[in-house]
Amino acid sequence: MLENLNNLERRVFRTYWEDGLLDVMAAVGVLIIGLFWLRDLPVAAAIVPALMVPIWSPLRQKLIEPRLGLVEFGDQRTSRNARNLRWVMYGGIATLVLFLELYFLRDSLTLPGTTFIAGLPAMLLGVLAVLTAALIGSPRFLGYAAILVVAALAGAVRGWTPGLILTVSGGAMLVIASTTLVRFLLRNPADPGPLD
């Protein structure tokens, strides 16, 4: 039986993101930010989008498209994506600005509850993960948000640095993301091409 066409479109759209490549890139991004922060270079986090954006399309064409195929969504979906993506970008920019502000003000912060300040960068990335989950309809990103929030709270209580919290959560995300990607690659051998 055919399902409702709107549900079908949503399902097709979700399928497009189920390969795990975006997950791996997000996890590597968090890990890189964490490692830079551990070296006291959080400003260098700005290179993460500059690294990720140019390699996204070639990687997807090389790894995913031969297996999953190609799909172009309708105008309605495309404009909705563009609108939602703008919100995620605003969220990303706000996160980056907060990162930098925290970095430069880290010695002068004397607010109550500053114990949890160390977890704030991971919390902010958690918010970004929730926005991404809403954008692409992937519950896995809600899981990554949960990892980031739990690591932020637990790390702050244990007195970890923001860099350590991000490195640990990025590592945990990378394990799940790589498993998802490897499973996708194994289950979907590259298609030899259509029959004529």
Place this chain on the structure above:
Amino acid sequence: MLHEPARLRLMAFLSVVKKTDFTYLLNLSGLSRGNLSVQMSRLGDAGLVKIEKSFQANRPRTVYQLTARGVKALRAYKRNMQTILAALPD
């Protein structure tokens, strides 16, 4: 043409996207390669689906897109089925 369940399903898939290729339809529909190829050829021959064959990185790629005639046929099929189903006793 559209009453055949596999073809109706493929037309429904194509109606929710702008265009898609053989591999994506293969994964989405769960049909065998042979069956999918036959059904898409029939839809193409009937003018309901536009078929574009090309090569990308030395690999053949066949892209499908619903034609205006295909959209009209799908709408007409829906209307007809609704009329028939509405006339059925409860």
